[in-house]
Amino acid sequence: MDFQAPNTLAEQIANYMAERIMTGQIRPGERIQEARLAGELKVSRASVKEALYTLERWHLVDITPRKGASATRLDAEHASELYDVYMHLLMMLVTRLCERWQEKHREPMLAPVTHVVELSKKPSADITAVVEASFGVMEACCEVVGNPYLTEALSNFKPAVSRAYYLSADRYRQGLKQTSAFFNQLPAAVLARDSAAAQALIREFAETQQALIQQALTGKS
Numbered sequence: 001m002d003f004q005a006p007n008t009l010a011e012q013i014a015n016y017m018a019e020r021i022m023t024g025q026i027r028p029g030e031r032i033q034e035a036r037l038a039g040e041l042k043v044s045r046a047s048v049k050e051a052l053y054t055l056e057r058w059h060l061v062d063i064t065p066r067k068g069a070s071a072t073r074l075d076a077e078h079a080s081e082l083y084d085v086y087m088h089l090l091m092m093l094v095t096r097l098c099e100r101w102q103e104k105h106r107e108p109m110l111a112p113v114t115h116v117v118e119l120s121k122k123p124s125a126d127i128t129a130v131v132e133a134s135f136g137v138m139e140a141c142c143e144v145v146g147n148p149y150l151t152e153a154l155s156n157f158k159p160a161v162s163r164a165y166y167l168s169a170d171r172y173r174q175g176l177k178q179t180s181a182f183f184n185q186l187p188a189a190v191l192a193r194d195s196a197a198a199q200a201l202i203r204e205f206a207e208t209q210q211a212l213i214q215q216a217l218t219g220k221s
Helices: 010-022 036-043 043-059 074-098 103-118 125-143 149-169 169-174 175-193 193-217
Strands: 059-063 067-072
Touching: 010 036, 010 043, 010 149, 036 043, 043 059, 043 067, 074 125, 074 149, 074 175, 074 193, 103 125, 103 149, 103 175, 125 169, 125 175, 149 169, 149 193, 169 175, 169 193, 175 193
Parallel strands: none
Antiparallel strands: 059 067
């Protein structure tokens, strides 16, 4: 991604930097110098500072007083902690979804699910596309649930979770059958308003994905 906007907003800077962090162009633990970044992008340091606060909220940057900003670390332990919290947020989301969905929501909920299943079944599936489509399901569910605090929390986790998937793409590819099965099974539980079954599916799937990511980061089979 080339940075082109000469008078960018802070969030545009944050999106540009997020992609560099998620794809490993900025390594875990690497310092991010405000002045250098402002000069590189031809923007003010105030805009860069605001962007860094956004990246901190997205769990991609750590900001330490008197030391400045650096890309968050992503080893197996950090990934495990990240995914554990994300899993519980998803379980909360699906519980509220079981309670609140109405018949008018059926098609808007099912369409993005179908899209994920179709993508995950393709030979040589595009992992980035599958992950983005999975987030599309989450976003559709957030729309139905209508809890702005839960939506914000999940949105803030999206970049960090995307980063973990990007760095473990080969392992994630091995789990595409489980991904397809999960998205085939979850709608039935939600439509039946069976929150216990829906939560169990979320937990099982999340723990499988968490294990794949940990294996990728540790190099273990």
